Amino acid sequence: MVKEIYCKDVKFSEYSHWHRNDTHLGVQMVDIDSIETCIACSDPLILIETVKFVGQKEFKKGHTTTRKLAIKSNLPAFIVWYQTVGDTLVRVKAKKIAPDYKHGYTSKPIDYLPSQWLNYLEYKQVQHFPNCPKKELFIEKVSKDPKLRRSRIYASILSV
Numbered sequence: 001m002v003k004e005i006y007c008k009d010v011k012f013s014e015y016s017h018w019h020r021n022d023t024h025l026g027v028q029m030v031d032i033d034s035i036e037t038c039i040a041c042s043d044p045l046i047l048i049e050t051v052k053f054v055g056q057k058e059f060k061k062g063h064t065t066t067r068k069l070a071i072k073s074n075l076p077a078f079i080v081w082y083q084t085v086g087d088t089l090v091r092v093k094a095k096k097i098a099p100d101y102k103h104g105y106t107s108k109p110i111d112y113l114p115s116q117w118l119n120y121l122e123y124k125q126v127q128h129f130p131n132c133p134k135k136e137l138f139i140e141k142v143s144k145d146p147k148l149r150r151s152r153i154y155a156s157i158l159s160v
Contacts, residue, residue: 030065034080036121038128040138045124047077053093056081059109063097070098076124080117081109092117122153129157 012020019029034048047070051061061079070077077098083091093109094117101107112120132138142148142157149158 032066032069036124038132038134038138039125039141040134041132043128043132044073044075045128046121047073047075047098049077049079049097051079051081053081053083053091059093059095060105067098067101074099079109089114119153122151126153126157135160 016029016031019027032047033050034046035044036046036048037044047066049061049063049066051059059079059081063077063079066077069075075098076096079095079097081093082089092112092114094112095107095109096102129135129138139157139160142154148154
């Protein structure tokens with residue numbers, strides 16, 4: 001039985017097409033769009049569902065499984081709407097869906113500049129560093145990247 005496709009403009013992988021078209025209602029899959037991981041040990045840091053922003057008035061996307069997974073794994077999770085001009089990211093809207101979920105499904109996303117969203121992603125890396133089992137590799141990666149060497153958020157790690 002063919003399973004319903006809710007988003008008509010999404011490109012699905014061959015596996016997803018197979019799963020939707022050639023299986024049955026007795027199995028189900030969900031894809032997670034993004035998992036931010038530690039730059040050294042690859043531990044998961046953030047779960048993200050992404051949506052291309054094209055002027056939608058409503059900010060909704062199915063996320064039940066992502067939220068449940070985030071809560072079980074004690075990770076933050078977001079739905080991120082992103083807007084581009086050409087190949088350049090110009091806007092990010094993010095709605096936190098785990099572990100807390102203020103105002104639930106109807107909550108409004110917060111508007112960020114790409115640089116502000118990047119700051120949060122960097123913060124999660126630095127927050128993880130004390131527990132990273134590969135601190136030496138982490139320091140090596142940060143110290144080799146000229147952008148990171150100049151970044152204030154990584155200064156405490158480089159002084160270790």
